[in-house]
Amino acid sequence: MFDIHERKRPEMGMGGRRGGGGGGGGGMMGGCYIYDENQRPNDTLVTPDVTFRRSIYMNGSMTMDDGNTVTIWGFNDGGGGMMMGGPFPSPAMRVTQGQIVHTQLSVPMCCAHTIHHHGIEPGWESDGVGHISWDVSGTTYTYQWRPMHPGTYFYHCHTNTVLHAEMGMYGALIVDPPEGVGTLYSGGPTYDMEAFWVVDEIDSFWHTLGWTAGTCGADVGLNDLNPDYFIITGVDGARSAMNAPGIATTMQVGQKLLARYICAGYHPQRIHFGGLTGTIHISDGRVLPRPVQVTELRAHSGERYDIIFEPDTPGEYIISCEIRHWVTGEVLGTARTRITVE
Amino acid sequence: MKRRDFLRIGSAGLAGSLLGGSGLLAWTPRASAATIDRTFYVTEGFITQIDGTDVYFRGFSSSPNGLNVPGEALIVQAGDTLRITIDNTLNVATSFVIDGVVDSGPIGPGQSRTITFTVDTPGSYLYHDGLNAPHNRLLGLHGGLAVMPSGSSNELYPGSPTFVQQYFWIFHDIDPAWHDRLRRGLQPNTAYTPRYFTLNGLSGRPPGAPGNGDPAIDSMHDPRSALHGSIGDRTLIRIMNAGLAAQSVHTHGNHMEWLTENGVIRPDVWEKDCLYLDGDKGALDVIYPFEVPPDSWPPARTGEYPMHLHSEMSQTAAGGYYMFGAITDIFFE
Ligand SMILES: [Cu+2]
Ligand SMILES: [Cu+2]
Numbered sequence: 206m207f208d209i210h211e212r213k214r215p216e217m218g219m220g221g222r223r224g225g226g227g228g229g230g231g232g233m234m235g236g237c238y239i240y241d242e243n244q245r246p247n248d249t250l251v252t253p254d255v256t257f258r259r260s261i262y263m264n265g266s267m268t269m270d271d272g273n274t275v276t277i278w279g280f281n282d283g284g285g286g287m288m289m290g291g292p293f294p295s296p297a298m299r300v301t302q303g304q305i306v307h308t309q310l311s312v313p314m315c316c317a318h319t320i321h322h323h324g325i326e327p328g329w330e331s332d333g334v335g336h337i338s339w340d341v342s343g344t345t346y347t348y349q350w351r352p353m354h355p356g357t358y359f360y361h362c363h364t365n366t367v368l369h370a371e372m373g374m375y376g377a378l379i380v381d382p383p384e385g386v387g388t389l390y391s392g393g394p395t396y397d398m399e400a401f402w403v404v405d406e407i408d409s410f411w412h413t414l415g416w417t418a419g420t421c422g423a424d425v426g427l428n429d430l431n432p433d434y435f436i437i438t439g440v441d442g443a444r445s446a447m448n449a450p451g452i453a454t455t456m457q458v459g460q461k462l463l464a465r466y467i468c469a470g471y472h473p474q475r476i477h478f479g480g481l482t483g484t485i486h487i488s489d490g491r492v493l494p495r496p497v498q499v500t501e502l503r504a505h506s507g508e509r510y511d512i513i514f515e516p517d518t519p520g521e522y523i524i525s526c527e528i529r530h531w532v533t534g535e536v537l538g539t540a541r542t543r544i545t546v547e
Numbered sequence: 548m549k550r551r552d553f554l555r556i557g558s559a560g561l562a563g564s565l566l567g568g569s570g571l572l573a574w575t576p577r578a579s580a581a582t583i584d585r586t587f588y589v590t591e592g593f594i595t596q597i598d599g600t601d602v603y604f605r606g607f608s609s610s611p612n613g614l615n616v617p618g619e620a621l622i623v624q625a626g627d628t629l630r631i632t633i634d635n636t637l638n639v640a641t642s643f644v645i646d647g648v649v650d651s652g653p654i655g656p657g658q659s660r661t662i663t664f665t666v667d668t669p670g671s672y673l674y675h676d677g678l679n680a681p682h683n684r685l686l687g688l689h690g691g692l693a694v695m696p697s698g699s700s701n702e703l704y705p706g707s708p709t710f711v712q713q714y715f716w717i718f719h720d721i722d723p724a725w726h727d728r729l730r731r732g733l734q735p736n737t738a739y740t741p742r743y744f745t746l747n748g749l750s751g752r753p754p755g756a757p758g759n760g761d762p763a764i765d766s767m768h769d770p771r772s773a774l775h776g777s778i779g780d781r782t783l784i785r786i787m788n789a790g791l792a793a794q795s796v797h798t799h800g801n802h803m804e805w806l807t808e809n810g811v812i813r814p815d816v817w818e819k820d821c822l823y824l825d826g827d828k829g830a831l832d833v834i835y836p837f838e839v840p841p842d843s844w845p846p847a848r849t850g851e852y853p854m855h856l857h858s859e860m861s862q863t864a865a866g867g868y869y870m871f872g873a874i875t876d877i878f879f880e
Contacts, residue, residue: 238753238870249845305844324820326800326840329850334799336753336870337851351844365869367859422598424866428742471858473793473823491802491818505795507821507857531792531858532739532826 237421239364240335241317241342247330250349254304258284260311261318262291263416265373267407269434270443275412277373278362280320284311284345293439294403295360295376298322302355302382302391308348310341316416317342321363322378323507324490325350333363340364352380355390356490357465357509359403365420367427367471371411373439375469377401380490389463389486394513396463400454404442404476404526404540405469406432430471435528435538442526442540455545462514462544468504472531477501478514479522481544487511516546571770572622572693572713576700580626587643589635589654589676589688590614591730596743597750598865602723603730604687607643607674611636616748617717617789618674618690620771625669625697632661639732644677645692646828653678669696669704670810671715671785671832681791681827682729685722687748689789691715703783703806703832708816710834713783716772716854718824718873719745720790720861741792744861744872747772751862751874767853772875776837778848786824786831793826794861796833800840800852800877803833821857837879852877 265277280295300306310320317340321333327350330338341364352358362374382391389396408430418425437446446452456462464483468474478500485497488510502510516522522544527536587607592614595601607618611634623629635641635654643651649664666672676688693713696702701709720741728735744750749766758764766772774782784803786796796803802818809830822831839846855862855874864871 238755238868240754251844321799322842325842326802326820328840328843328845328847329800329852331843332799332850332852334853337853337876349844350842353841367862367869370859419863419867419869422867424598426866427863427869428744428860428866429740430860468795468821471860473795473858488817489802489820493817494815503823505793505821505823505858507795507797508819508823531794531860532741534793 237417239317239340239417239420241340244339244341244344244346247347247349249328249330250307250347251305253307253349255300256307256309257298258282258309258311259295259320260285262289263316265290265293267293267439270441270445273409275407275409275434278369279373280376284309286311286313293373295374297377297379298360299379299381300352301385302352302380305349305351308360309345310348311345312341312343314343317364318369318374319363320348320360322348322350322358322360324358324509325352325378335364354490355380355382356487357467357511358490359467359469359509365417368411368414368419369416371408371430371471377403377465377467379465389511389513390492393492394486395461396513397460398454398456398462400462400464401438401451402464402476402524402526402542403438403467403469404474404528405436406430406472406528406538407434407436408432409434432470432472432528432537435540437526437540437542442542446540446542449542453542455547456516457547458517458519464512464514466504466510466512468506468508470528471506472537473503473505473529474526475501475503475529476524476526479524479544481514481516481522483512483514485510485512514544516544519546521545572620572715574622574695574700574713576624576695576698578698580624580628580697582628582630583623584630584632585621586632586634587618588613589633589637589641591637596864597868597871600723600865602721602743603726605637605683606687607690616687620691620693620715622693622695623666624695625667626665628663628665630661630663632659634659640678641676641683641688642678643674645672645674648672650677666694669694670807671787671830673787673789673828673830675789684789685791686726686729689717691717691785691787693785704812707806708804708834710781710783712776712780713785714771714774715747716784716786717747718786718788718790718794718856719748720792721745739791741790742866743864744856746873746875750864750872751870753870756871766874767876769875774835774854774875774877775880776878777880778837778839780837782835782837784833784835786833788824788826788829791826792858792861793829794824795857796822796824796831796854797857798835798852798854798877800850800879801836801838803835805831805833807832835877848879850879852879
């Protein structure tokens with residue numbers, strides 16, 4: 206079913222409480238630092254206003270503009286067992302400020318994963334961090350949260366995060382104010398349309414690894430991310446993102462576009478707005494004390510910026526996001542999309 | 548060379564900061580300026596990493612037989628005079644530099660020199676060896692200096708948002724190939740590829756790992772790094788990057804109030820869950836507010852959360868070992 210590239214290393218000297226090796230790992234993961242042994246139901250649950258169900262897939266793929274495909278893992282909408290492939294990014298979660306939300310994650314015995322709602326700050330048992338609570342394996346676990354700050358977030362797996370998030374296990378998470386879609390936050394600006402710019406880099410080699418690679422003691426190169434593809438919201442930023450719906454935008458003078466930019470990669474990014482000026486109203490799900498006008502922006506892994514564009518001049522504006530090496534600052538690649546103003 | 552003849556880093560640091568007795572930075576303001584004397588012994592040795600690799604380091608150490616990476620945190624107040632004696636036990640030169648404040652110039656092999664200077668501007672500083680920059684600093688010759696506003700116990704700068712306790716988070720990244728070349732007096736001849744990542748000199752030892760829970764080994768439980776607080780215990784964290792890799796500092800549980808970037812006070816305080824920390828001496832000052840995690844239901848007053856770098860390569864060691872990188876835990880008590 207999966208390539209398990211890592212092998213057991215039972216003599217790692219781990220005594221007492223340790224990761225892995227539990228039944229949830231199917232007996233394959235002895236010696237690996239996976240935390241599925243203390244799983245128990247969430248005892249904080251109340252009746253939710255909204256429930257999301259997520260299963261996992263680890264056999265998806267993404268075809269790049271050069272014709273190559275890379276393996277993608279992610280979450281599917283709905284519970285149950287593993288499915289053949291799935292959407293990338295994973296299905297978005299969209300909720301209203303103040304709702305009590307359940308995320309039900311179902312993971313087969315094959316493997317272990319979690320959901321961490323990045324930027325959402327719930328109780329520890331709903332935070333999805335394996336070594337603090339547990340990795341979910343062979344069961345369905347329910348996370349409970351009540352988002353109190355509107356803005357752009359994302360959810361991602363927090364098991365062996367370095368690999369699993371790189372493999373694609375993430376999706377957008379939007380918190381709307383009570384006014385609903387079209388208003389950024391209560392008392393804040395409105396918008397007419399949205400674009401999702403989830404900018405990420407892909408290292409094809411990493412995408413050949415098994416799910417425990419990096420937890421069992423072997424050197425699998427996870428200190429060194431050498432990306433060869435640069436993508437926006439699951440679409441190759443070489444060419445395809447220039448015309449992908451929901452990423453590229455065509456709008457009229459007088460309309461307001463809200464761009465929800467998520468730095469989903471691990472190297473720093475610099476995004477240029479191609480001559481447009483945008484206004485940042487929210488970053489990381491928090492309204493700025495004073496909005497800030499920018500023509501470009503730098504961001505690092507996990508940051509989000511909610512930017513409103515109100516262009517007054519027709520034209521085609523190329524949005525380009527450079528992914529820069531975390532040590533040298535060298536531009537490793539550029540992902541592009543556009544805003545066309547008519 | 549004192550091969551393996553070193554204190555495990557952290558154990559010496561636990562003896563306390565310059566004026567404080569606990570793991571985190573303890574501080575009692577004074578009505579008037581003082582002169583602070585301190586001796587650092589520049590020492591060298593090997594530190595064994597999780598995969599068994601011995602990596603060469605140098606440190607501003609608190610004793611001639613120790614190896615402190617980073618050096619012990621100093622906390623003083625604006626107007627104080629610092630009299631720092633550098634006792635160089637090595638057979639190569641060293642220096643003591645605080646950018647914009649003081650530069651000792653080269654201190655030769657076996658030499659000892661006392662540098663006297665006054666700190667005027669409150670804030671967070673990195674002291675480091677400026678020779679062969681960034682090489683000597685990368686080898687471990689760096690540490691944090693906190694300068695409190697005169698007479699203040701709860702501000703970063705006069706009028707800043709206030710806090711009740713403070714920490715240093717000094718991040719570092721390590722390319723053992725560079726350390727080995729530098730030990731042998733050679734220039735690095737490979738692209739810098741960090742392979743180990745530390746917070747205040749230690750890295751994570753997750754549950755089940757050797758050293759898990761040992762405050763001298765495990766950055767998740769090092770009292771200099773792990774945040775402990777009850778609701779309302781607003782905590783200043785002075786974040787520095789002694790390494791070369793740009794990092795994204797990410798907290799769970801609460802957002803961080805972002806006060807400064809690279810020593811410059813931000814025009815507005817933004818609340819962020821990820822902050823861009825520049826490589827090569829980047830710096831941030833933040834307050835972790837220890838508020839009830841805002842999206843918890845029922846409202847959570849206790850719990851444990853991680854701080855980790857979201858530039859996730861830094862969460863590994865030796866190319867694997869996820870969670871054995873620069874990470875700590877945050878305890879709501
Ligand atoms: Cu996962
Ligand atoms: Cu995250």
